[in-house]
């Protein structure tokens with residue numbers, strides 16, 4: 179997927195700001211993600227050239243840190259807890275249902291740009307497993323029906339789920 183001219187300019191500007199900073203790659207990547215929401219593949223050669231690194235080095239850092247996203251994220255982020263307490267209460271089945279319902283895998287975004295699906299490892303809500311988070315809200319004891327209820331409003335942009 180291509181990036182807009184504005185995004186390209188932002189990346190070039192940010193590379194200019196960070197290229198003289200020792201160890202500037204990580205803060206630069208965070209700055210790019212903070213500015214345009216993700217680190218597009220097309221940014222890699224610009225970063226590599228600006229920081230005098232190989233493309234492989236830049237790719238390596240982006241893929242090592244799971245916080246970096248390499249494609250645009252959806253308007254909402256749905257996270258399914260994969261940690262032990264939630265797994266013991268059926269989160270594996272719930273995540274399979276989530277992937278099937280949304281038609282995407284972890285790290286992907288629905289075609290309408292509404293939802294990005296991510297795994298998460300404990301939401302601090304273990305007593306009420308299985309838990310999910312939608313944007314900033316955590317939901318407890320989520321079964322398939324509740325998941326469907328929570329997610330159904332996201333695509334139609336009727337607002338956050340309750």
Ligand code: FES
Nearest residue numbers: 259261264301304
């Ligand atoms: S294990 Fe899922 S919230 Fe803690």
